[in-house]
Amino acid sequence: MYTQGLDQKGQTSKPAAVEESAEQLAAFQARIDAEEKIEAKDWMPEAYRRTLVRQISQHAHSEIIGMQPEGNWLTRAPSLKRKAILLAKVQDEAGHGLYLYSAAETLGVSRDQMVADLLAGKAKYSSIFNYPTLTWADIGAIGWLVDGAAIMNQIPLCRCSYGPYARAMVRICKEESFHQRQGFEIMLELTRGSDEQKAMAQDALTRWWWPSLMMFGPSDKDSKHSAQSMAWKIKRFSNDELRQKFVDVTVPQAEFLGLKVPDDDLELDEASGHYRYGDIDWQEFYDVLAGNGPCNRQRMAKRQGAHDDGAWVREAAQAYAAKQAAKAA
Numbered sequence: 001m002y003t004q005g006l007d008q009k010g011q012t013s014k015p016a017a018v019e020e021s022a023e024q025l026a027a028f029q030a031r032i033d034a035e036e037k038i039e040a041k042d043w044m045p046e047a048y049r050r051t052l053v054r055q056i057s058q059h060a061h062s063e064i065i066g067m068q069p070e071g072n073w074l075t076r077a078p079s080l081k082r083k084a085i086l087l088a089k090v091q092d093e094a095g096h097g098l099y100l101y102s103a104a105e106t107l108g109v110s111r112d113q114m115v116a117d118l119l120a121g122k123a124k125y126s127s128i129f130n131y132p133t134l135t136w137a138d139i140g141a142i143g144w145l146v147d148g149a150a151i152m153n154q155i156p157l158c159r160c161s162y163g164p165y166a167r168a169m170v171r172i173c174k175e176e177s178f179h180q181r182q183g184f185e186i187m188l189e190l191t192r193g194s195d196e197q198k199a200m201a202q203d204a205l206t207r208w209w210w211p212s213l214m215m216f217g218p219s220d221k222d223s224k225h226s227a228q229s230m231a232w233k234i235k236r237f238s239n240d241e242l243r244q245k246f247v248d249v250t251v252p253q254a255e256f257l258g259l260k261v262p263d264d265d266l267e268l269d270e271a272s273g274h275y276r277y278g279d280i281d282w283q284e285f286y287d288v289l290a291g292n293g294p295c296n297r298q299r300m301a302k303r304q305g306a307h308d309d310g311a312w313v314r315e316a317a318q319a320y321a322a323k324q325a326a327k328a329a
């Protein structure tokens with residue numbers, strides 16, 4: 001369940017079998033190597049297009065499903081100010097989803113199709129959003145760790161070879177950066193508060209740390225798409241490289257907060273300047289991807305409910321568009 005193979009299964013609106021000559025492929029790669037941006041109407045290999053549809057749609061679905069864990073706390077934020085900030089953040093995530101669906105649409109797949117794939121369980125979204133938000137500190141941890149990991153992964157995407165995706169990422173990254181700061185500030189306030197608040201912050205870090213590391217995807221040796229995506233300059237760094245950067249930046253932040261990262265094997269390797277960390281539980285990651293995380297079913301049921309509730313809006317928009325078209329005719 002919840003798997004996606006748009007680059008293998010031909011679920012997009014364009015035909016799968018396309019003749020591609022060696023000259024065309026070489027000319028395309030030369031453009032990539034010369035750091036030229038590929039635009040929507042340019043010739044591109046079918047596999048490049050499908051890889052982008054897969055990645056961008058997964059990214060868009062993540063932003064949309066990602067509204068749920070935080071939305072859970074909108075009615076229970078501890079102050080009006082916190083509620084307003086959280087509301088703005090959740091709305092930003094909706095905006096990111098819409099930009100990304102638009103970027104994917106430039107590749108010839110419709111938003112309806114992408115949403116249908118998500119609801120049918122064919123399309124993935126980030127594993128991280130299948131974990132529950134049990135306390136207010138989880139909202140801090142999501143901003144600090146989840147948005148922190150998202151930025152680490154997405155800043156290089158601003159230099160992605162596909163123009164519409166790269167440009168969409170510029171604004172998204174600016175907003176994610178604000179999200180990360182608001183999360184860190186929640187953690188800072190909790191860790192400077194009562195013993196109970198500090199314990200809540202520690203518990204949130206303990207639960208969100210490992211799932212945040214899993215956000216970067218499988219280790220390089222198991223990442224089936226990385227080599228090709230890096231050759232095409234869709235990805236600029238490997239999953240493990242980005243995960244390492246995240247650990248290196250985040251561990252000192254945890255120390256500043258006075259919190260313990262839940263990893264007994266974590267240590268600074270003085271020679272390289274990198275933190276060495278313990279083994280990731282990849283079985284947990286693959287279980288979540290297979291639809292068996294703590295909240296997968298709940299997230300999909302809620303998304304399906306929102307889709308059903310919104311049917312009248314889509315119908316009204318279509319009726320209005322038909323009326324306008326009839327008038328114009």
Ligand code: FAQ
Nearest residue numbers: 004059062063066125126127150214215217223224225226
């Ligand atoms: N979760 O060969 P690779 C956010 C899948 S946005 C689920 O390494 P690739 C903002 C992968 O799709 C977070 N599936 O794949 C926010 C592939 O499956 P497939 C989302 C995962 O594409 C914050 C298979 O495993 N960000 O957080 C995951 O080269 C707070 C093999 O993996 C993006 O989507 C995972 N964690 O590298 C919102 C960024 N990892 O399709 C609300 C763009 C891997 O073959 C609140 N995406 N898989 O069946 C990327 O950079 C890449 O797609 C990676 C994966 C790095 C995620």
